[in-house]
Each structure stands twice: as structure tokens, then as C-alpha cells.
Amino acid sequence: MAAGSRPHDPLDAFIAAAPLFQRIGMRALIALSRRRTGAALIARVPAAAQLAQVIEGLGRYDDPELARSLGWDADAVVARGRALRRAERRP
Amino acid sequence: MSAHDARMTAEVCVIGAGAGGAVAAAELAEGGMSVTLLEEGHWHDPDSFTARPPQMLAKLYRDASQTVTLGNPPILLPLGRGLGGTTLVNSGTCFRTPPYVLERWQREFGLEVSEESLRPCFERVEEALSVSEVTPELAGANAGVARRGAERLGWSHGYLRRNAKGCVGSGVCAFGCPTSAKQHTGITYIPRARAAGARIVTGAQVERVLVEPSRTGGRSSQRAVGVTARMAGGARVQVSAPIVIVAAGTIHTPLLLARSGLGRASGQLGRNLSLHPATAAFARMEEIVDMAKGVPQSFYVDEFAGDGIIFEGVAGPPSYAAMSLPLTGERHARAMADYRHLAQFGLMVSDSSRGSVRSVAGKALIHYELSNDDLQRFRTGLARMRELFEAAGAREVYLPLPAGVDPVRARRSDLKLMAFHPLGTARADARASEGVLDGDLKVHGAQGVYVADGSAVPSSLGVNPQMTIMALATRLAFSLLGQDFDLDNDGPGKSDGARKSVAAPA
Numbered sequence: 001m002a003a004g005s006r007p008h009d010p011l012d013a014f015i016a017a018a019p020l021f022q023r024i025g026m027r028a029l030i031a032l033s034r035r036r037t038g039a040a041l042i043a044r045v046p047a048a049a050q051l052a053q054v055i056e057g058l059g060r061y062d063d064p065e066l067a068r069s070l071g072w073d074a075d076a077v078v079a080r081g082r083a084l085r086r087a088e089r090r091p
Numbered sequence: 092m093s094a095h096d097a098r099m100t101a102e103v104c105v106i107g108a109g110a111g112g113a114v115a116a117a118e119l120a121e122g123g124m125s126v127t128l129l130e131e132g133h134w135h136d137p138d139s140f141t142a143r144p145p146q147m148l149a150k151l152y153r154d155a156s157q158t159v160t161l162g163n164p165p166i167l168l169p170l171g172r173g174l175g176g177t178t179l180v181n182s183g184t185c186f187r188t189p190p191y192v193l194e195r196w197q198r199e200f201g202l203e204v205s206e207e208s209l210r211p212c213f214e215r216v217e218e219a220l221s222v223s224e225v226t227p228e229l230a231g232a233n234a235g236v237a238r239r240g241a242e243r244l245g246w247s248h249g250y251l252r253r254n255a256k257g258c259v260g261s262g263v264c265a266f267g268c269p270t271s272a273k274q275h276t277g278i279t280y281i282p283r284a285r286a287a288g289a290r291i292v293t294g295a296q297v298e299r300v301l302v303e304p305s306r307t308g309g310r311s312s313q314r315a316v317g318v319t320a321r322m323a324g325g326a327r328v329q330v331s332a333p334i335v336i337v338a339a340g341t342i343h344t345p346l347l348l349a350r351s352g353l354g355r356a357s358g359q360l361g362r363n364l365s366l367h368p369a370t371a372a373f374a375r376m377e378e379i380v381d382m383a384k385g386v387p388q389s390f391y392v393d394e395f396a397g398d399g400i401i402f403e404g405v406a407g408p409p410s411y412a413a414m415s416l417p418l419t420g421e422r423h424a425r426a427m428a429d430y431r432h433l434a435q436f437g438l439m440v441s442d443s444s445r446g447s448v449r450s451v452a453g454k455a456l457i458h459y460e461l462s463n464d465d466l467q468r469f470r471t472g473l474a475r476m477r478e479l480f481e482a483a484g485a486r487e488v489y490l491p492l493p494a495g496v497d498p499v500r501a502r503r504s505d506l507k508l509m510a511f512h513p514l515g516t517a518r519a520d521a522r523a524s525e526g527v528l529d530g531d532l533k534v535h536g537a538q539g540v541y542v543a544d545g546s547a548v549p550s551s552l553g554v555n556p557q558m559t560i561m562a563l564a565t566r567l568a569f570s571l572l573g574q575d576f577d578l579d580n581d582g583p584g585k586s587d588g589a590r591k592s593v594a595a596p597a
Contacts, residue, residue, distance in 0.1 A: 015155075017149040053413075057412075059145065062145050062409075071379075071430070072383055072408045074141060078269050081140070081261060
């Protein structure tokens with residue numbers, strides 16, 4: 001799992017803001033999943049596999065390029081929102 | 092207090108700027124009372140919203156949305172934090188309290204609430220929040236899938252009413268509305284409160300409600316004298332006020348009352364927690380759905396509402412879908428490659444299970460076990476959800492269950508649940524022996540201390556609770572202003588501006 005290892009990873013803030021127990025759990029899962037034996041171990045525990053999938057999915061599919069290839073452009077959504085708020089003097 | 096600490100004085104101190112606190116603060120300030128509102132979170136500038144879930148979960152939610160209950164199964168319970176509270180991050184769905192729920196409150200809890208008596212409160216809130224029904228065009232293709240299924244099955248359904256104005260279907264209600272279309276309390280009631288002279292203090296973590304001994308009708312009691320709070324930088328704030336309205340939310344209000352030595356006589360404080368546990372299923376459709384284009388929660392199916400099961404739309408960007416898609420490994424990757432064809436819908440249960448919340452080392456410990464009845468509701472609901480998607484023409488349905496588990500045989504531990512509507516932990520009951528609050532939402536045995544959030548709601552509602560909380564807060568404000576609510580009166584700030592009396596404590 002590459003999530004959690006890239007500079008300025010979008011998951012960094014997410015994990016840092018989590019409660020202690022979840023923070024430790026998520027970091028342990030990320031570390032484990034980088035090793036072949038760890039990944040195999042995670043795959044044998046459904047709850048761990050599911051949580052790993054949550055972390056992986058949240059990080060991987062937040063990538064703007066990948067998201068755009070799936071029809072979602074966060075930057076465009078934000079730009080439209082800003083333009084609307086300015087034009088209509090919304091809060 | 093040190094030289095860096097601050098003292099303030101107000102007629103009313105409101106704790107929390109969510110659905111209940113913001114409404115109460117604005118109505119009271121407009122009614123002429125001096126109000127100080129303390130909020131633990133901060134104002135979130137819409138310019139800082141990125142429409143990217145990982146960043147927004149960390150920014151807009153308490154504990155990055157990872158509050159979780161202990162029990163079988165554990166349930167994720169996301170809570171918003173900031174001016175607006177959870178209204179900042181909810182889907183904006185607006186239901187009035189169902190009449191049968193109000194009848195139950197009268198019958199079981201002795202509360203004098205009826206559809207008729209609350210109607211003007213609902214109308215006032217709905218006007219303030221621009222509540223209207225979502226149009227089919229704005230609802231998007233994800234809602235269209237559910238509508239097609241419901242129509243083919245002949246199931247009752249409809250478009251939801253929401254507090255939104257000028258919505259363009261950005262698809263990220265839960266991650267900060269980039270157009271400020273969602274009329275959360277941070278951009279509606281809070282500016283009104285401020286304009287009417289209320290002092291709004293953010294970054295203030297309230298430590299306790301201050302009380303002193305009192306005698307009422309010959310009986311010893313307590314009365315409010317103020318609130319102490321600690322600011323993010325460590326300084327203390329003390330607000331002297333004879334009226335305190337606690338609106339810190341269903342999880343934190345009971346903890347604050349307990350810390351303050353309030354509301355414990357009945358033994359009900361922190362108990363009776365209902366959650367509306369929920370889950371969601373996906374389906375792969377023939378057509379392009381682009382689930383995040385449109386209003387994520389715009390459509391409902393209430394065919395089974397009588398059984399405590401309601402379906403409501405949910406949707407989001409790819410990263411949101413990826414974390415909630417109930418698949419792993421290669422199957423997950425294949426389904427995500429087909430994201431544009433994925434539809435999603437949610438299932439919410441009006442629960443009979445009850446949980447509790449207590450403080451352990453200063454943190455909220457939430458315990459909740461799913462009852463047999465609610466487990467059965469999920470089994471039935473998931474089977475019905477599959478029917479709905481299949482009737483809509485799904486090529487494949489992904490239920491939130493382990494591979495090979497049939498919904499009717501699902502165990503508690505098979506379920507992947509979330510919950511968004513915690514209620515009941517300081518429930519109102521006219522009898523002091525059975526509830527924390529009386530019918531006026533005043534803490535039993537304490538003068539001048541009131542509660543205006545979901546914790547006051549004495550039973551599961553079966554529908555999204557923000558309107559109920561706001562209507563009750565409106566009613567409380569008018570009661571404190573000494574004004575009866577009638578349809579000919581536009582409210583305290585818009586009529587003659589003079590309050591008749593203030594129900595100040597003895």
C-alpha cells in the first residue's frame with residue numbers, strides 16, 4: 001500500500017486528526033501492508049482487510065488525476081463554487 | 092483567574108453552535124436578550140473547502156470523523172465540529188417530527204408537544220433555512236436509479252426536502268458545501284445572532300456549568316450562575332449568566348452535565364442513546380451514473396418505514412466510494428474502475444436498541460449493542476435493498492456483507508454500520524424520576540439550565556433529526572422570551588421587538 005508514504009499525502013492530516021487508538025491502528029496497518037508477509041496477514045483477517053481497504057481507497061482515489069479519469073474533478077467543483085459565491089455574494 | 096483570562100456577562104450563555112445552540116442563540120438575541128455563545132470548533136471559510144474527502148474529514152469533523160461506538164458491531168459515528176456543528180456536514184435532509192412520534196412522546200414521556208403546537212416552530216425554521224424539495228434534475232442519476240427501482244416495485248418514494256438555496260449539485264454536502272448553498276446554521280442563524288448583538292466565541296472548550304445552591308418551593312435545588320471554558324491557547328473564559336443552554340450535542344452534553352453535577356438524579360443521564368444505525372449498498376449499472384453529480388441525499392423510499400426501515404440516497408466522490416465499497420482486493424479495484432457506473436443507496440433503521448455514553452479519562456466512551464429486533468431490520472432492509480437495485484436493472488449488487496453471506500442470515504458482526512443521528516442521552520420526561528429534562532427542556536432540579544440538542548429527544552425518530560432539534564430550540568427560545576408562539580406573530584425580532592418577560596431563575 002503506497003498510501004501514507006507520499007510527501008504531503010492527503011491521508012497524513014486524516015490520520016493525524018484521528019483518536020489515538022485509531023491512529024495507531026491505521027499506521028500499523030499501513031506499515032504492515034508495505035511488506036509482503038504483512039499484506040498476506042492482513043488479507044487473512046476480514047476486519048483488518050476491510051479497514052486497510054478504507055485507508056487505501058481514501059488515499060489512492062483522492063489523487064486528482066485518477067479521480068478525473070473516473071469523471072470527478074474536485075478542482076472544477078471548488079472553482080465553480082467560488083465563482084458562484086463571488087457572483088451571488090453568498091457567504 | 093490569571094490576567095490573561097476573560098470574564099463576560101450575559102443573560103444567556105449558549106454552549107454549542109449546531110442545530111440547537113445556533114437557533115436558540117439567534118432567537119434569543121433577536122428577542123432582545125444579551126447572549127454569549129461558546130463553540131469548541133471554529134468558523135470554516137468555504138474558500139478552504141477542497142471537495143477532497145480526506146482533507147475535509149480531518150478539518151470539519153471531530154476526530155477526523157472516526158468517533159466509534161463500542162459494542163457488537165462497532166458503529167462509526169461521524170460528528171461535525173465548528174460553527175454549524177453537524178449541520179455543516181450533514182446531507183441537509185429536512186423532515187418534521189412524524190406525528191406518531193409526537194403522540195408517543197405525549198403518551199410515554201408526558202411531554203406537551205403535538206403536531207399543531209410545533210407547526211409554527213417548524214414553519215419558522217423552514218423559512219429561515221429555505222427548505223424546499225429537491226428537483227429531479229438536481230437529484231442526479233443516482234436518485235434516478237432508486238426511483239426507477241421503486242416505481243417498478245410499486246414502493247412508496249419521493250424527493251427529499253432540504254435546507255439548500257441555489258444548490259447546483261456539487262455532490263459533497265458531507266465534505267463542506269463549496270457553493271454555500273446548504274443553509275447550515277453557521278451561515279444562517281449564527282450571522283443572525285451576531286447581527287442581533289450576540290457574542291460568538293469559538294475555540295472555547297466548556298469545562299463546566301457553574302451552579303449554586305438554591306431553594307425552590309421549599310425544596311433544595313441548584314441554579315445556574317454561568318459557565319467556565321478553556322480556550323485553545325490555555326486561557327480561561329468565565330461567562331456569568333443566570334440562564335445556560337447546553338447544546339454540545341448528544342455525545343458531549345451528558346458528559347458536561349455530569350461534570351457539572353447536574354441531571355443525575357433520575358439515573359438516566361448518558362443513557363437511552365439511539366443512533367439510527369445505517370449502512371449502504373452499491374450497484375453496478377448499465378448506464379453512467381456519476382453518483383457525485385447531483386445532490387447526494389435527494390431521494391427516499393419509505394415503503395418499509397412502518398417496520399422502522401427507510402432508504403435514503405448517499406453518494407460521493409471516488410475516494411469516498413472507495414472507502415465505503417464493501418469489496419476487497421481485485422474485486423474492489425475492478426468495481427472502482429467502473430466508478431462512473433456505480434450507484435449507491437443507504438438504509439437507515441429506526442432503532443429500538445439503546446446505548447450509553449460516559450466519560451473515561453476525559454474522553455467519551457460510547458457503548459451500543461444492536462438488538463435482535465434491529466438486526467432483523469437490517470436483514471430485511473438489505474434484502475429489500477437488493478430487490479430495489481435489481482428492479483432498477485443492476486448488473487451486480489454489492490451488499491455491505493462478507494462474501495457469501497445472505498442478508499437473512501447476517502450476524503451482527505457481519506454488518507458494517509455507521510450512524511449520523513445520536514439522540515436521547517439527556518432525555519426529556521415530565522417525570523423527574525424518569526428523565527433528565529422536563530417538558531420545557533429544563534434540567535430537573537436545576538433552575539436556569541436548559542438543553543437544546545439531540546440529547547433532549549426522548550426516542551428514535553425514524554427520520555433525520557435536524558428539524559426536530561431546531562424546532563424544539565425555537566420553542567425553548569420563545570418560552571424563555573415569555574412569548575407564546577402564534578402564527579400571527581413573525582417572532583420576537585420582527586414584531587414589536589419587546590419581550591413580555593424573561594423566565595429568569597428565582
